[in-house]
Amino acid sequence: LTLVVEDPTASVDTISKLAEEMGGFVVSSYLYQTAYGSGDLTTTQGTLTIRVPAERLDEVLEAVKSTAIEVRSENISGEDITQQYVDLQSRLRNLEAAEAQLQEIMGSATRTEDVMMVYNQLVQVRGEIETVKGQMQYFEQSAKLSAVTMELIPDAAAQPLQIAGWRPEGTAKAAVEALVRTLQFLADAGIWAVICVAPVALLLGLPAYFVVRGIRRRRKAARAPKAE
Structure with missing residues (x-):
């Protein structure tokens, strides 16, 4: 579809x-x-x-x-998997018959090497049986x-458009983030100014204030006799 x-x-x-x-x-x-x-x-x-x-x-x-x-x-x-399934059924019957014969031979074998040889063949046949059963199960599930x-x-x-990689919502988000960072910087600068700069300015400014004030008083006092 x-x-x-x-x-x-x-x-x-x-x-x-x-x-x-x-x-x-x-x-x-x-x-x-x-x-x-x-x-x-x-x-x-x-x-x-x-x-x-x-x-x-x-x-x-x-x-x-x-x-x-x-x-x-x-x-x-x-x-149509009918023929394939029928072929698998036939192969399974032959393998199961071979398995039964190998089991009989193994039961009557007396020499160790004969037993091992028949056992290896039996393992191989059983592996093929499992493979065929798996294929048959797959076909059965496929049919269902x-x-x-x-x-x-x-x-x-x-659809929302995306022209040459430009996304308006992305630009707006970036602008808001830049504004927030700017306001954050200004707020941080104000905090630093209050905590660090203001005390220093106060320490330096007070002596200067009194010096200037004293100079003004002396000048004022010096001008007073002349006025009389």
Whole structure:
């Protein structure tokens, strides 16, 4: 499925929850930034793969498509694994028969080297049996669950633009931070002035004040007789 959605990130969450509600699960999800238009604009796209019970596939598809603004493409395909499963069943029977024969031979062997040789063959056959059983189990689970892969494309009109790396909200945030730092500097300077500069100024200023005051008094006293 190729779906046009308002917000790919939100759609991934919505569809993932939908898969769980339908008895399925998420296989993989991937969100990435991509450029469009003249190359100066970027937006988020995503891919998502889910597995759901085969009997609910149609229901899931309708629910998923209902979350999209537009369905760009849809492709449904299936694989007939009947012959492969039959071949595995036949191989499993042959391996189990070989296992039984090796167990009989091992039980009647008397020499140590014969026992070890048969044991090694038995281990190998049992390993092949487990491999075949695993493949059969995989096919059985695949038959019960259907995979749905979606490409999520954003509706460009609903996306915040990012032109040549410029984001207005980022600029506003930087401006506010600069203002706060400036006010903080001024406040710190005021605190330093009160605590450190004011006492020093007071110590230096008081003697100067009294000196100037004394000079003014002497000048005033000197002018008084002349006035008489």
